[in-house]
Amino acid sequence: MVFRLATVPESAWFKSSYSTGPGGECVEVASHPGMVHVRDSKDTTRTALGVPPAAWTAFVQFAAL
DSSP: OOEEOOOOOGGGOEEOTTSOSTTSOOEEEEEETTEEEEEETTOTTSOOEEEOHHHHHHHHHHHTO
């Protein structure tokens, strides 16, 4: 299940350590109780996506394979 979210404070966002520098694949993540927010760091004006922590954990584990 994926949710579109309300505003998350700028101070909560951090760039993924797996994002490339000039390559353009930049993802930022913000954690909030009960939700993990994900956005494109190149266009922060777009709506972020939110997923439950268990879904984010499953995604990260799958992506690490």
